[in-house]
Amino acid sequence: MTVTAVADITAGPTVGLLPLVALGPAFAGLTGGPHRTAAIGAVALTLCLALGWYDGLFPGRRGTTALVSVAGVTAAGLVAAVMRRRREAELASVRSIAEVAQRVLLRPVPRTAGELSAAVSYTAAVAEARIGGDLYEVVTSPGGVRVIVGDVQGKGLDAVETAADVLGAFREAAHDEPDLTGVSARLERAMNRTLGGERFVTAVIAEIRQDRTMALLNYGHPSPLLLQADGTARFLDPEKRALPLGLGLHRTAGPEVLDTEFRPxxxxxxxxxxVTEARDRRGTFYPLASRLHLLKAKSPEDALDALHGDIVAHTGGPLGDDAAMLLLRYHAHTEPG
Structure with missing residues (x-):
């Protein structure tokens, strides 16, 4: 508005710059609240009147048209500011509800579970939703520490509902079943009852035992990564791929148990x-195998923060899919009982 006033005084009334004063309340309505928009609109009307009298446009059609234009834009800016405030309040309410839903569905994992430290990182593809179709859980049972990480086929509320069913069944089975195969069989039966059509869930179920061994069952999920204390790393690929959860009605064999050591x-x-399918602007997948040095951070939380930041830097923007990471670290100072 200051630039318009200076230009109008310099150029004179013949150029017709007076209606540009309305840019002030227009931008105020886009960025500020109703009170700020009204205040700037009042300043704009006063400035329009002053410049109009200075240019000799009052009384006259040009001066009246400019004044009506400023008043109309101010009114429109006020309406826009009020509607934007309402939308912001609704979005804040939705985010608050989503946070509560996330805490119910995806409860914070325990920072320590037996001789293990645990940390989790979760990013929903829809930032406003906060929750999506990825799932994780850590349960301490008599048989050891049992964990699950999974990915529900599809998106939206249906995926969230399916994730809730999977987690509910796992939490119950992990406490009751004596071995990991019992947990997986019970989970498969529960999924066959609840999932319909072509819906399915890829998942890895793991059990870290007290004898420093680990068992894994992979239901069509990306292979976990084992980083050993000496710095060597390998993906725990199953010998035979199995169908995801929910497709067991096809009477195919379930996954075979993969046993390995898991030591301090x-x-x-x-x-x-x-995570692995996050792409950069050239379409290159995220090279997880070459980022293992990020897991050497002091704490599991710091390691996942560094890894998540590197994934975001790789994509150069929001992730195109939900991404969940669960890191288990065996205390290096722990000695056998």
Missing amino acids: GDQLLLYTDG
């Missing part, structure tokens, strides 16, 4: 395909 200083990273 070792780390286990479980993740969803939103």
